Amino acid sequence: MKALVWHGKQDIRCDQVSDPGIEDPRDAIIKVTSCAICGSDLHLFHNFIPAMKNGDIMGHEMMGEVVEVGSEAKGKLKKGDRIVVPFTITCGQCDQCRRGNFSVCERSNRNKEMADKVYGHSTAGLFGYTHLTGGYPGGQAEYLRVPFADSTHIKVPDNLTDEQVLFLGDIFPTGWQAAVNCDIEPTDTVVVWGCGPVGQMAIRSAILLGARQVVAIDCIAERLSMAQAGGAITINFQTESVIERLNDLTSGKGPEKCIDAVGLESHVSMGQPDTLLDRAKQAVMMESDRPHVVREMIYVCRPGGIISIPGVYSGLVDKIPLGIAMNKGLSFRMGQTHVKRWTDDLLRRIEEGQIDPSFVITHTATLEEGPEMYKLFRDKQDSCIKVVLKP
Amino acid sequence: MSMLMKVAGLTRSPGDPRILSTGPGTLAGPDHLARGLGWFSIGLGMLELFGARRVTRTLGLEGYEWLIRACGAREIGSGVACLSANPAPGVAARIAGDALDIATLAVAARQGDVRRGNAQIALLAVIGVTVLDVICHQALTARHARPPGPRRDYHDRSGFPKGLAYARNVQG
Numbered sequence: 001m002k003a004l005v006w007h008g009k010q011d012i013r014c015d016q017v018s019d020p021g022i023e024d025p026r027d028a029i030i031k032v033t034s035c036a037i038c039g040s041d042l043h044l045f046h047n048f049i050p051a052m053k054n055g056d057i058m059g060h061e062m063m064g065e066v067v068e069v070g071s072e073a074k075g076k077l078k079k080g081d082r083i084v085v086p087f088t089i090t091c092g093q094c095d096q097c098r099r100g101n102f103s104v105c106e107r108s109n110r111n112k113e114m115a116d117k118v119y120g121h122s123t124a125g126l127f128g129y130t131h132l133t134g135g136y137p138g139g140q141a142e143y144l145r146v147p148f149a150d151s152t153h154i155k156v157p158d159n160l161t162d163e164q165v166l167f168l169g170d171i172f173p174t175g176w177q178a179a180v181n182c183d184i185e186p187t188d189t190v191v192v193w194g195c196g197p198v199g200q201m202a203i204r205s206a207i208l209l210g211a212r213q214v215v216a217i218d219c220i221a222e223r224l225s226m227a228q229a230g231g232a233i234t235i236n237f238q239t240e241s242v243i244e245r246l247n248d249l250t251s252g253k254g255p256e257k258c259i260d261a262v263g264l265e266s267h268v269s270m271g272q273p274d275t276l277l278d279r280a281k282q283a284v285m286m287e288s289d290r291p292h293v294v295r296e297m298i299y300v301c302r303p304g305g306i307i308s309i310p311g312v313y314s315g316l317v318d319k320i321p322l323g324i325a326m327n328k329g330l331s332f333r334m335g336q337t338h339v340k341r342w343t344d345d346l347l348r349r350i351e352e353g354q355i356d357p358s359f360v361i362t363h364t365a366t367l368e369e370g371p372e373m374y375k376l377f378r379d380k381q382d383s384c385i386k387v388v389l390k391p
Numbered sequence: 392m393s394m395l396m397k398v399a400g401l402t403r404s405p406g407d408p409r410i411l412s413t414g415p416g417t418l419a420g421p422d423h424l425a426r427g428l429g430w431f432s433i434g435l436g437m438l439e440l441f442g443a444r445r446v447t448r449t450l451g452l453e454g455y456e457w458l459i460r461a462c463g464a465r466e467i468g469s470g471v472a473c474l475s476a477n478p479a480p481g482v483a484a485r486i487a488g489d490a491l492d493i494a495t496l497a498v499a500a501r502q503g504d505v506r507r508g509n510a511q512i513a514l515l516a517v518i519g520v521t522v523l524d525v526i527c528h529q530a531l532t533a534r535h536a537r538p539p540g541p542r543r544d545y546h547d548r549s550g551f552p553k554g555l556a557y558a559r560n561v562q563g
Contacts, residue, residue: 005413010417010422010476011416012416013413013415013416014415015412015413017408017409018408018411019408023404023406045417046476053403055403055409057408137407145406200550204558207551207555208558210559222542223545225545226545226546226548229546229547229549230550230555231549231551231558265476283475284471353552353553354553354561355550355551356551360548362545368414371415371416371417375417375534375535379536379537380537383542
């Protein structure tokens with residue numbers, strides 16, 4: 001089969017690889033009908049997430065048709081079922097899964113021993129991601145083996161298109177969880193840093209959850225226009241002062257809720273000297289992430305406010321003003337998404353027409369065009385915001 | 392990295408798909424060239440930093456070891472930048488460094504010292520590498536920069552099929 005394979009830093013190729021097969025009775029094999037390139041794929045592309053290996057298959061946002069089912073998954077799945085695959089692999093039986101903390105499933109990470117040593121305690125296995133999360137082959141491929149398939153799937157109805165439901169596997173619940181973590185009240189101002197795909201979903205989630213006003217921060221015109229379409233007031237941080245605008249919008253009190261949909265690769269610019277220092281330190285491996293957005297959120301957030309971080313961070317960050325955060329009484333909420341905790345509700349909202357996540361798709365291409373799409377997405381060329389691939 | 396993986400015990404499952412043949416990828420000529428220049432820069436920088444005395448002897452620049460070491464540190468810095476996710480600024484830094492090197496070597500090449508021939512050869516080499524740097528920078532910019540001009544307008548993409556006002560008032 002064809003698959004997009006990681007060969008090293010910024011080196012992803014469309015390779016011919018062997019087909020996956022059932023390895024465990026709880027496995028299923030799906031024929032991938034749609035998959036997407038996620039912003040966090042770019043962190044892997046840039047080799048900012050440790051423990052990738054030459055030959056790893058990329059992709060953690062995918063859906064398809066079940067073509068083979070292991071004996072123990074047959075009660076829940078059958079050939080021909082149309083499913084979205086959550087990017088977090090979940091056993092459905094461990095203590096964390098039973099609590100709904102699916103992204104920290106205790107059993108699905110097949111490199112658990114190593115993850116225990118690095119993280120203190122292992123998190124869930126993830127598709128198409130680092131070997132610290134199991135190194136499972138991803139879904140930017142024609143076929144995918146789904147481990148723990150009896151639990152790791154979202155069945156979707158035939159009357160919805162792939163484009164409408166594909167993002168249930170990652171960016172939609174990720175944006176939703178970021179907004180839910182804010183405990184949004186009708187008087188709240190919610191600020192979203194980053195208008196990439198997760199930021200766009202977070203904006204719409206905050207609207208649906210009843211925020212008084214949603215503010216979106218970015219520097220890319222087309223992303224800001226999409227954010228505005230979703231109901232956000234926009235700030236271009238390259239032409240305006242974020243601090244002044246947020247104070248203006250909140251009567252000088254600052255926003256109650258802040259969402260970081262940027263993560264470890266924040267924009268580097270001369271106007272923000274800390275970003276230059278972060279970039280230099282990152283280049284010589286003295287710091288793994290560039291946390292400018294976290295610093296800015298801590299500074300602008302209203303005392304007693306909440307900081308929600310769906311953006312991916314990989315390791316060590318410097319110069320976080322924890323003293324300010326402590327004295328302002330800020331709460332931090334973050335984590336990989338507990339996808340299945342949210343998907344029943346989100347699928348219902350799609351079916352009812354409350355939201356159609358396909359609005360974010362700007363480019364559709366074949367798997368063979370995948371490497372070029374990675375470049376296009378990374379370089380933000382051709383007004384690219386979200387790429388869907390059709391294997 | 393693969394050695395690290397083996398030490399850490401991070402091996403693949405035997406059932407995981409294996410590469411049968413490799414296809415088109417994300418890296419193009421300018422990206423490879425930038426990486427080559429990056430490693431060249433780091434190598435040259437190390438030589439200048441740790442072998443400054445030998446370099447000054449060869450070029451007839453005794454007494455300027457500090458300058459060679461400074462150039463070495465600069466080369467390593469721009470080399471690291473060339474190997475980063477966005478190599479264009481690193482290559483631009485190399486071009487600026489090339490200009491400084493050319494100015495220094497031009498002085499050395501005009502001196503009365505018997506070793507000026509070495510400096511002239513070095514000058515020619517730097518001019519050659521400068522041409523390569525300029526070509527690389529232009530190609531990287533053409534491949535990766537966001538071209539100027541109007542962007543697409545996504546004002547019609549609310550994502551709310553029933554409209555924004557409805558979405559703001561959804562009850563659960």
